[in-house]
Amino acid sequence: MVDELTGDTRVAVVVVGAGPAGASTAYHLASVGIDVLVLEKAQFPRDKICGDGLTPAAVHELILMGVDTTGWNRNRGLRVIGGGHTVELEWPDQKSLPGYGMTRARATLDHELITRAVQVGARLVEGATVTAALQDSSGRVVGVTAKIGKGAHARLVEIRADLVVDCGGVAARLATSVGIEKKPERPMGVAARTYFRSPRGDEDFMESHLELWSGKPGESDLLPGYGWIFPMGDGIVNVGLGSVASTANATKLPYRQVFETWMRNIPEEWGFSEAHQIAPLRSAALPMSFNRSPHYTCGLLLVGDAGGMVSAFNGEGIAPALKAGRFAAQCIAQALSRADRRGVDRAMSQYPQMLKAEYGGYYQLGRIFVSLIENPRIMRLCTTKGLPIPRLMTFVHKLLSDGYERAGGDLDDRIITALTRLVPSA
Ligand SMILES: Cc1cc2nc3c(=O)[nH]c(=O)nc-3n(C[C@H](O)[C@H](O)[C@H](O)COP(=O)(O)OP(=O)(O)OC[C@H]3O[C@@H](n4cnc5c(N)ncnc54)[C@H](O)[C@@H]3O)c2cc1C
Structure with missing residues (x-):
């Protein structure tokens, strides 16, 4: 969109960041006629380091946004490999969730x-890079300042809004600037990914490898995480590959070394040679289990990675970002x-609830899961x-992919729901 911002723009809602969280928030606001302005520091199409995997929970949100997914790459489920076993788990067709997932490169998806x-x-x-929050004398967030453009042509603008939404990803610059720390x-979590050309690039199962070794395979420790191969x-x-730790200080994964060791053990038919690698291996952090809150305070909301909404069970952050935006x-x-x-504050108190x-x-439960698999x-x-x-894995598949029915459903759904009620809320 053309930059039409003046020095003193006023809108109902300003959204910082146009990833899945920002796009969903903006879509659902605009579709009921609310004046919403999204400020994004990058230019689209832009890349985002990601596995590009969309579970049925994410597909569910795309449907609610009316996104046309004709021609997108669909998959039937997850193939899990580890301990000498290979198990294929189809996505269950649920009352509330479709029985398929998808993959979509983030450079395309986010655009x-x-x-x-x-x-x-x-x-x-x-x-448009948001540099700080505008606060009134009571500390309430009443807008943002943003730097528009680059170099000699850059200019600073102030944008005032009734509500401000930080969808700025893991850095959560805005939230941090008003003292909401992680x-x-x-x-x-920390994870790294690359792309390869492969003769198996059109398969209809996403693959997950549970054996990531800290050193020599079979003679060192298994890392708490998994490697993935997602056909696009x-x-x-x-x-x-990604690894998780129960605290923010413990994710010092030597990911290049682990990746190289893992690659040496991947079957040749995938064709993962240097000649077929089409992108560098790059890493980023995954903020989990609501590691930044409150999700609403004094005019400011946090959505997606900014609010630490990645699932510790599987590293999935797109579905929660889309749902939280809604x-x-x-x-x-x-x-x-x-x-x-x-x-306004009374109505907004519903959001964290x-x-x-x-x-x-x-x-x-995800926090408990991580503290267990760390061993x-x-x-x-x-x-x-x-x-x-097999019976156990059907249950685990629903649990790890957030694929359970919150109300009703079968025995597995009811057990997971009961477990989520037994523990205190994260
Ligand atoms: C290696 C890796 C693999 C992953 N694989 C998966 C997967 O397969 N499936 C899945 O569901 N999740 C996956 N995730 C997690 C997922 O990528 C994130 O949870 C998701 O992108 C969160 O969306 P978001 O909109 O909150 O943040 P982001 O997607 O990070 O978007 C934030 C946006 O804000 C913009 N921004 C930041 N600061 C400012 C600023 N100051 N001013 C203006 N704009 C700003 C950024 O440019 C960006 O466009 C993976 C993560 C990693 C690191």
Whole structure:
């Protein structure tokens, strides 16, 4: 979109960042006629380091955004490999979730999602880096300052808004600038990915490898994480690995070395030679289990990675970002109808409540899961003894991919729901 910002722009809602969180928030706001401005520091199409995997939970959100996914690469489920076993787990067709997943390169996906938001009326300014929050004398966030453009042509603008949404990803620059720090005792992941051309790039299962060794395979420790090979279609695969730790300080994964060791053990038919590698191996952090909160305070909301919404079970962050954006927009729409700030805050207090109801217990289970698999002996037990038990793996598949029905459903769904209620909310 053309940069039409003046020195003193005023909008109902300003959204910082146009990743999945920002696009979803903006789409759902604009679709009920709310004036929403999205500021994005990059220019689209832009890349984002990611596995590009979309579970049924993410597909569910794409459907609610009316995104046309004709021709997108679909998959039937997950093939899990470890401890000498290979298990194929189809995505279950649920009441509330479709029985398929997808892969979509983020350079394309994110552009398509924000374009969808613009189609329904959101305004987007690219090349706009938000530098700070504007606060009134009570500390309430009443807008942002942004640097538009680069170099000699850069200029600073102030944008005032009734509500400000930080969708700026793991750095959460805006939230940090007003003192909302990340919680070091929550899980944090680190992951790295690259792309290869491969004769198996059109397969319809995403593959997950549970044996990532800290050193020599079989003679060192199993890392708490997994390697993935996600077919993207058109003869391309996204290949990467990730590891998780129960605190923010413990993710010093020597990922290049682990990646090289893992690659040496991948079957040749994948064709993972240097000549077929079409992108560098690059890494980024995954903020998990609500590692930054409050998700609403004094005019400012956090959505997606900015609010630490990645699942510690599988490293998935797109579905939670899209869903939280929808929740945020619902609450904002109500809040903007209130007569004064107290009313706005009362309506907005629903947003963290909705997040807790949806993910609070589930993310707490994720924290327990991480603290268990951090023990290499437990990780080994899971791969050697757990994987070959089909009944157990059907349950684990639903649990790890957030593929369970929150209400009703079968025995597995009810057990997972009961477990999420037994633990305190994350
Ligand atoms: C290696 C790796 C693999 C992963 N694989 C998967 C996967 O397969 N499936 C999955 O679901 N999740 C995966 N994730 C997690 C997923 O990438 C994130 O959870 C997801 O991108 C979060 O979306 P978001 O919109 O919150 O943030 P982002 O996608 O990071 O978007 C933030 C946006 O804000 C912009 N921005 C930042 N600061 C500013 C600023 N100051 N001013 C203006 N704009 C700003 C950025 O340019 C960016 O466009 C993976 C993560 C990693 C690191």
